[in-house]
Amino acid sequence: MSVEQGGRTKRYLQWCLAAVILVVVSVFGWIVFGPGPTDFAGGRHVTLASYQGQDPTGVPPALKAASAVERGEYLTRAADCEVCHTAKNGVPFAGGLAFVLPFGTLYSTKITPDSETGIGEYSDADFLGAVHKGVGRGHTPLYPAMPYASYTYMADADALAIKAYLFSLKPVHQAAPQNTLVFPFNQRALMRVWSLLFNTDKRFEPRVARSPKWNRGAYLVEALGHCGECHTPRNPFQALNNRAKFAGTVQAGWRAYNITPDPASGLGAWSDSEIARYLSLGHADGHGTATGPMGEAIDASLSYLAQTDITAMVAYLRSLPAIATADLPVANARPASSLHSEGVAATMNPQGKAVYEGACASCHGWSGISPVIPFATLTGARAVNDSTANNVAQVILSGARRAPRGDTANMPAFGGAYSDYEIANVANYVTARFGTQPSALTGERIAKLRAAD
Numbered sequence: 342m343s344v345e346q347g348g349r350t351k352r353y354l355q356w357c358l359a360a361v362i363l364v365v366v367s368v369f370g371w372i373v374f375g376p377g378p379t380d381f382a383g384g385r386h387v388t389l390a391s392y393q394g395q396d397p398t399g400v401p402p403a404l405k406a407a408s409a410v411e412r413g414e415y416l417t418r419a420a421d422c423e424v425c426h427t428a429k430n431g432v433p434f435a436g437g438l439a440f441v442l443p444f445g446t447l448y449s450t451k452i453t454p455d456s457e458t459g460i461g462e463y464s465d466a467d468f469l470g471a472v473h474k475g476v477g478r479g480h481t482p483l484y485p486a487m488p489y490a491s492y493t494y495m496a497d498a499d500a501l502a503i504k505a506y507l508f509s510l511k512p513v514h515q516a517a518p519q520n521t522l523v524f525p526f527n528q529r530a531l532m533r534v535w536s537l538l539f540n541t542d543k544r545f546e547p548r549v550a551r552s553p554k555w556n557r558g559a560y561l562v563e564a565l566g567h568c569g570e571c572h573t574p575r576n577p578f579q580a581l582n583n584r585a586k587f588a589g590t591v592q593a594g595w596r597a598y599n600i601t602p603d604p605a606s607g608l609g610a611w612s613d614s615e616i617a618r619y620l621s622l623g624h625a626d627g628h629g630t631a632t633g634p635m636g637e638a639i640d641a642s643l644s645y646l647a648q649t650d651i652t653a654m655v656a657y658l659r660s661l662p663a664i665a666t667a668d669l670p671v672a673n674a675r676p677a678s679s680l681h682s683e684g685v686a687a688t689m690n691p692q693g694k695a696v697y698e699g700a701c702a703s704c705h706g707w708s709g710i711s712p713v714i715p716f717a718t719l720t721g722a723r724a725v726n727d728s729t730a731n732n733v734a735q736v737i738l739s740g741a742r743r744a745p746r747g748d749t750a751n752m753p754a755f756g757g758a759y760s761d762y763e764i765a766n767v768a769n770y771v772t773a774r775f776g777t778q779p780s781a782l783t784g785e786r787i788a789k790l791r792a793a794d
C-alpha cells in the first residue's frame with residue numbers, strides 16, 4: 342500500500358467514525374430532547390406573568406377567596422400527593438409506600454410537618470426545590486418516582502399553597518423504612534444527571550391561541566394531575582416520551598390505557614359527558630369502571646374536583662393528537678348471550694367457565710350486563726376488550742371497590758381463593774365471552790403479577 346493509499350484509508354475510517362458518532366449523538370439527542378407536554382398544540386406560548394387571558398392556575402372560582410390552607414387542600418387533591426405518600430392502611434402523608442423496582446425498593450418519604458422525620462424544617466425555597474427541581478432539603482437529589490418532571494409546571498403560588506396545607510396537618514413522628522436499592526442505583530448523585538437531561542425545570546406557559554378552558558385543562562392534566570406519568574410510554578431512560586403522548590403503557594403492573602382521541606383504541610367513541618363521569622365517579626355506562634391505580638386516583642383526587650375543572654380536563658384530552666394502539670380493538674358493545682352454556686368460550690375453556698359460574702356470575706351475569714349494579718357491567722369495558730387481559734387478571738387478584746361506599750356489591754379479591762392457572766383461565770374466559778379478542782394468559786404470567794404486587 343502506498344503512503345498516499347494508506348492516508349486515504351485512514352481518512353476514510355475517520356469519516357466513518359465521525360458518521361457513526363454523529364448518528365449515535367443524534368439518536369441520543371432525539372430521545373433526550375423530545376417535545377414538551379403541550380408542544381403538540383403549536384402556536385405562541387407565554388409566561389404566566391405576561392399572559393393576558395384568564396389565569397389557568399390556582400383553584401376554581403368558588404374557592405378563590407378561601408384561606409391558603411383551604412386552597413392548598415384542593416390543590417393537594419388535584420396533584421394527588423396523598424396516594425404515593427401514604428403506606429397501605431397508613432396515616433395519610435406519613436410516607437412509607439414501597440415502590441418495588443427491578444433494582445430494589447424505594448420508599449416514599451413523610452410529608453407531614455414533623456421536623457425530624459418529616460418536612461417540618463423545609464423553607465419555601467426548599468419546598469419549591471423538591472416540587473420543581475427534584476432536590477430535597479440539604480441538596481439531596483430525589484428519585485423521579487417523585488414526579489417532579491411533571492410538577493415542575495406547577496405555579497409557585499400553587500406549590501406554596503400545598504405547603505401551607507401540608508404544614509396544617511398533625512406532624513407524624515416515625516422513622517422511614519430504609520431503601521434497598523442496589524449499586525449503582527443507590528447513588529443519588531446520578532439523579533442530578535437524569536434531572537439535568539429530563540426535567541425542563543420550567544413553569545406552565547399558556548398557549549395564547551387556545552381557549553381559557555383548554556389552558557386550565559392543560560394545567561390540571563400536566564402540572565397537577567400528572568396523568569402522563571401512567572398513560573405516556575417512557576424512553577429507555579425512564580423519562581416520558583411525548584411523541585407517544587397518552588398512548589397508554591403498563592405502569593406498576595397495571596395497563597393505563599390509551600386516552601388519546603383515537604376512535605378504536607382511545608377515547609374517541611366516548612362522549613364528553615361520559616369522560617367527565619368516568620373521571621369524577623370512576624364509572625361510565627357502557628365503558629366500564631375504574632379499578633387499580635385509576636380507581637385510587639379517582640378516590641383520592643379526581644372525585645374532589647369541581648365540575649368546571651373536570652370539563653376543562655376533558656376539553657384538553659379531546660385536543661390531543663390521536664394515536665392508535667394495535668392490540669386495543671374497538672370495544673365490543675353488544676351483550677353476550679345470556680345462556681350460560683353458549684359461546685366458544687364455554688366449550689374451549691371449561692375450567693374458566695366453572696370458576697366464572699362459581700365465583701363471578703352472581704354479580705356479573707352471563708350476558709355481561711350485571712343483574713346487580715351497573716358498576717359491575719362488563720360489556721363495553723376496556724379491560725375485557727384488551728387482549729392482554731392484564732387488568733382483568735389484576736382485578737381478580739386484588740378486587741375492586743369503586744361501587745358507591747357501603748355497597749355490598751364491591752368486588753372481593755380472589756388472589757387467595759384460586760391458583761394461578763384458575764385465575765388465568767377465568768380471565769381468558771371473560772375476554773373470550775365479553776370482549777372482541779380472547780386473551781391467552783398463562784399461569785406463569787399470573788405468578789409474575791402476584792410477585793410484583
Ligand code: HEC
Nearest residue numbers: 420421422425448449450452471477478483484486487488
Ligand atoms: C407518584 C408518586 C408520588 C407523588 C404523586 C408525589 N410524590 Fe413526593 N415523593 C415520592 C417519592 C417516592 C419520594 C422519595 C424520593 C426519594 O427518596 O428520592 C418523594 C419525595 C418527596 C419530597 C422530599 C421529602 C424529603 O423527605 O425530603 C417532598 C417534599 C415531596 N415528595 C412532596 C410531594 C408533594 C407536595 C406532592 C404533591 C404535589 C408529591 N410529593 C407527590 C413520590 C411521590
Ligand code: HEC
Nearest residue numbers: 566567568571595596597598630631632634635723724732
Ligand atoms: C397511577 C397511575 C395513573 C394515573 C396518575 C392516571 N391514570 Fe388513568 N388509568 C390508569 C389505569 C391503570 C387505567 C386502567 C383502569 C382499569 O382498567 O380499570 C386508567 C384508565 C383511565 C381511563 C379510562 C380508559 C379506558 O379506555 O377505559 C381514563 C379516561 C383515564 N385513565 C384518564 C386519566 C386522567 C385524565 C388522568 C389524570 C388526571 C389519569 N388517568 C391519571 C392509571 C393512571
Ligand code: HEC
Nearest residue numbers: 629630700701704716717722724741742743744750751752
Ligand atoms: C360481589 C360481586 C362481585 C363478584 C363476586 C365479582 N365481581 Fe367483578 N366486579 C364487581 C364490581 C361491583 C365491579 C366494578 C368495580 C367495583 O365497583 O368494585 C367489578 C369489576 C370487575 C372487572 C373490571 C370491569 C371494568 O369495568 O374494568 C372485571 C374484569 C371483573 N370484575 C371480573 C370478575 C371475575 C372474573 C370475577 C370472578 C372471579 C368477579 N369479577 C367477581 C363485582 C363483583
